[in-house]
Amino acid sequence: MTQTRPKETASPDRRGGSRDAIVRAAERLFLERGFGAVSMDDLASEAGVARRTLYNQFTSKEEILREMLRGLSEQLRDALPPGIETQGEVEEVLRRIGKGVLTFQAPASFVGLVRMTAADAQQFPWIAAGFDAVLDPQLKRFARYLAHLTTLGVLACPDPLLAAHQFLGLLNEPVLWPRVLRREQPPVTADAVVDEAVQMFLCRYRVSDQRKVTRGGKRSSK
Amino acid sequence: MTQTRPKETASPDRRGGSRDAIVRAAERLFLERGFGAVSMDDLASEAGVARRTLYNQFTSKEEILREMLRGLSEQLRDALPPGIETQGEVEEVLRRIGKGVLTFQAPASFVGLVRMTAADAQQFPWIAAGFDAVLDPQLKRFARYLAHLTTLGVLACPDPLLAAHQFLGLLNEPVLWPRVLRREQPPVTADAVVDEAVQMFLCRYRVSDQRKVTRGGKRSSK
DNA sequence: ACTAGATTGCACTCATCAGTGCAACACTTG
DNA sequence: CAAGTGTTGCACTGATGAGTGCAATCTAGT
Numbered sequence: 256m257t258q259t260r261p262k263e264t265a266s267p268d269r270r271g272g273s274r275d276a277i278v279r280a281a282e283r284l285f286l287e288r289g290f291g292a293v294s295m296d297d298l299a300s301e302a303g304v305a306r307r308t309l310y311n312q313f314t315s316k317e318e319i320l321r322e323m324l325r326g327l328s329e330q331l332r333d334a335l336p337p338g339i340e341t342q343g344e345v346e347e348v349l350r351r352i353g354k355g356v357l358t359f360q361a362p363a364s365f366v367g368l369v370r371m372t373a374a375d376a377q378q379f380p381w382i383a384a385g386f387d388a389v390l391d392p393q394l395k396r397f398a399r400y401l402a403h404l405t406t407l408g409v410l411a412c413p414d415p416l417l418a419a420h421q422f423l424g425l426l427n428e429p430v431l432w433p434r435v436l437r438r439e440q441p442p443v444t445a446d447a448v449v450d451e452a453v454q455m456f457l458c459r460y461r462v463s464d465q466r467k468v469t470r471g472g473k474r475s476s477k
Numbered sequence: 478m479t480q481t482r483p484k485e486t487a488s489p490d491r492r493g494g495s496r497d498a499i500v501r502a503a504e505r506l507f508l509e510r511g512f513g514a515v516s517m518d519d520l521a522s523e524a525g526v527a528r529r530t531l532y533n534q535f536t537s538k539e540e541i542l543r544e545m546l547r548g549l550s551e552q553l554r555d556a557l558p559p560g561i562e563t564q565g566e567v568e569e570v571l572r573r574i575g576k577g578v579l580t581f582q583a584p585a586s587f588v589g590l591v592r593m594t595a596a597d598a599q600q601f602p603w604i605a606a607g608f609d610a611v612l613d614p615q616l617k618r619f620a621r622y623l624a625h626l627t628t629l630g631v632l633a634c635p636d637p638l639l640a641a642h643q644f645l646g647l648l649n650e651p652v653l654w655p656r657v658l659r660r661e662q663p664p665v666t667a668d669a670v671v672d673e674a675v676q677m678f679l680c681r682y683r684v685s686d687q688r689k690v691t692r693g694g695k696r697s698s699k
Numbered sequence: 700a701c702t703a704g705a706t707t708g709c710a711c712t713c714a715t716c717a718g719t720g721c722a723a724c725a726c727t728t729g
Numbered sequence: 730c731a732a733g734t735g736t737t738g739c740a741c742t743g744a745t746g747a748g749t750g751c752a753a754t755c756t757a758g759t
Contacts, residue, residue, distance in 0.1 A: 273736075289596055291513055294716060305737045310718065312735095369658070374511055374596025376659050383659040391660070417665050417673060420651035428646025429639060432654070436591070437598050437605040438613070443639055451639060455681040495706075516746055527707045532748065534705095 274312045276302040281323040286367025290320055290375045290382075317379070324385050327368060331389045334359035340400045345409055345461070346453060349422070352397065353449035356426055361445075366434045373435070394419055401460075410460045418460060425452035496534045498524040503545040508589025512542055512597045512604075539601070546607050549590060553611045556581035562622045567631055567683065568675060571644070574619065575671035578648055583667075588656045595657070616641055623682075632682045640682060647674035 280302035284293045295316060299306040313319045335355050340348050359365070368386065376383035394416075402415040412418040429448050433440060502524035506515045517538060521528040535541045557577050562570050581587070590608065598605035616638075623637040634640040651670050655662060 288599055292600060295718085296716080307719090307738075308736060314718095316717070370595045370599075372659070373592045373657050377510055377592075378514065380659070386658065387660050414665070414669075414673075417651060417670070421647050421673065421677060424646030424648070424650025425643050426646070427650060427654075429642035432649070435595050436608065437594070437602070438609050443636070447636075447639070451636075451643065455643060455677060459677040459680045517748085518746080529708075529749090530706060533707095536748095538747070 281319050286364050328389050349453045357445045503541050508586045550611050571675045579667045
């Protein structure tokens with residue numbers, strides 16, 4: 256009789272779909288306006304759900320945010336696929352990583368996440384902690400890759416962590432941060448930014464046994 | 478009744494000093510917690526002033542923010558003193574600019590301003606506009622400097638604006654953004670960051686007729 | 700001392716918002 | 730139909746916060 260219903264994807268309207276709808280609405284609104292600036296009424300109407308349902312599914316507004324960030328973390332964790340640095344030559348790998356970074360932070364939701372982290376993490380430190388838990392391993396992993404190449408004699412990075420920061424800075428400054436601060440978009444394309452970043456980075460850190468690829472590459476076709 | 482007791486906290490001179498006290502309190506609180514997270518009561522007690530005085534001096538909370546940002550803009554406008562790029566060799570000038578950038582964004586108030594811009598500029602676009610009005614001219618000015626050096630044949634920057642972004646990215650990524658996002662501080666010193674940024678930047682853009690680039694530069698001519 | 704303007708405490712109003720209780724309703728399953 | 734579960738609307742509570750009116754009070758300038 257009273258059976259445990261697996262609640263498999265029923266109609267998104269009535270059955271267990273409300274929880275998902277709420278989380279999706281939270282992604283839209285929290286990331287767009289920030290946590291404090293979104294009321295439960297906003298959330299309910301954005302989710303197409305009664306306000307009371309929010310409290311049937313979650314114990315508090317904060318729990319909605321937690322669940323939203325959990326889902327977002329999983330998405331971001333796949334940003335740089337494992338093994339991206341294992342094959343190919345340095346320049347190729349760096350360009351791949353650069354494109355990967357710029358791609359996975361391209362959606363407006365990532366910009367919103369950065370904004371929300373900057374804004375609300377004072378009151379809710381666990382927001383910054385969760386954000387950090389996702390990004391920091393990837394930065395460290397990149398630094399390990401650079402250190403590895405240094406021991407192989409391909410690069411000469413005396414401080415791999417700083418070098419990793421530098422590479423990310425070359426990518427983020429013209430692309431991500433203007434968006435976060437709502438400055439008008441620079442007219443450069445992502446491809447050009449990646450090309451220039453790789454070029455400058457290698458120019459500085461590559462061990463010049465032979466200069467084979469440092470220069471003659473196709474300059475940004477745009 | 479403890480009613481007739483004057484505030485013994487900051488004692489803002491009783492005469493005209495209250496307005497300054499309020500603005501100073503606004504700088505502390507708004508930049509630390511964000512605009513939306515500070516109440517007029519917080520502001521009044523931080524300023525050592527009656528809540529009613531806020532409304533005697535300003536018409537609204539928003540006007541307090543506007544006045545605070547106005548003062549802040551003037552401070553930031555002096556960040557890179559005029560003429561900083563006119564004298565000395567490229568490497569010297571870049572190092573001076575780099576140190577200037579890192580110095581003027583060192584105070585916690587600047588980090589707070591960035592946070593507030595990211596957070597509240599969705600609701601109040603004029604915040605981002607004011608922030609932009611300060612930073613953008615300086616970026617453009619730096620780009621003009623790079624373009625000038627390119628015409629002189631000292632540098633080879635095909636895209637001076639992108640190059641300016643790159644230099645700033647090399648500085649900001651390891652220093653400013655971790656602070657904005659409340660990630661733990663990297664252990665690198667500001668001096669090291671500036672040195673490495675200048676080195677990498679010149680390694681990429683300097684035309685090879687120089688004498689004393691610290692590290693063996695690679696010729697990077699087109 | 701006197702006066703004018705700034706300051707202060709206080710008691711409001713009006714609005715928003717998180718969260719709860721409850722009864723009615725819809726849909727699914729047996 | 731009946732039971733169970735999830736959803737909905739509504740009316741609350743309790744708290745916070747922006748902004749105002751007013752009378753008492755303080756301080757400077759004369």
